[in-house]
Amino acid sequence: DVVMTQSPLSLPVTLGQPASISCRSNQSLAYSDGNTYLNWFQQRPGQPPRRLIYNVSNRDSGVPDRFSGSGSGTDFTLKISRVEAEDVGVYYCMQGTHWPYCFGQGTKLEIK
């Protein structure tokens, strides 16, 4: 099975500063259809997950452009250019290339 490893698991950030989360898989997430199914989700306390980025780098509608995704193969990154108070929560990467699909352990972003 694919294993997704996120780092860091805890991310204290000063308001207005950038933040970066790494997500690595133990197998390539490139699929035979030419896509790479690596998605990023944000989960605020008491809320269901909300997708931010799909297929590595496509931002969902309504997601602020301070969020961006990049990467390929087995190595992926979510970046927040300037952290705002509403960004507090847990961030998960998710691979949807190989069944069973799976998530990373989650990265808890907090304001310093």
Next chain:
Amino acid sequence: EVQLVESGGGLVQPGGSRRLSCAASGFTFSNYAMYWVRQAPGKGLEFVSAISSEGNSTFYGNSVTGRFTISRDNSKNTLNLQMGSLIPEDTALYYCARAYCNDTGCNQGDTWGQGTLVTVSS
């Protein structure tokens, strides 16, 4: 408005069964694959099961294979999860989510329900 609403959660004794449902509205349900994802209290997210748009392909996570059965009724816009031989480790908030696939690829997990809580305890 696109919406997914889970129901059926509750307290179940170990070894018991429970049937969860997810009611879909606001989109053409039969065009979407569907997922069940769970989250144990204070823990991360775990894929439980998936089903193709037509219902003819199903997938299960290692921890539930042989105990859970996913199904759908496209005429009623409903997704189901029949859970059996429940153990305390199945205690979690169960979410349904959707995925759309076409000739150019898949769009996974853009919409989630609020979840329904299953507690397995004596």
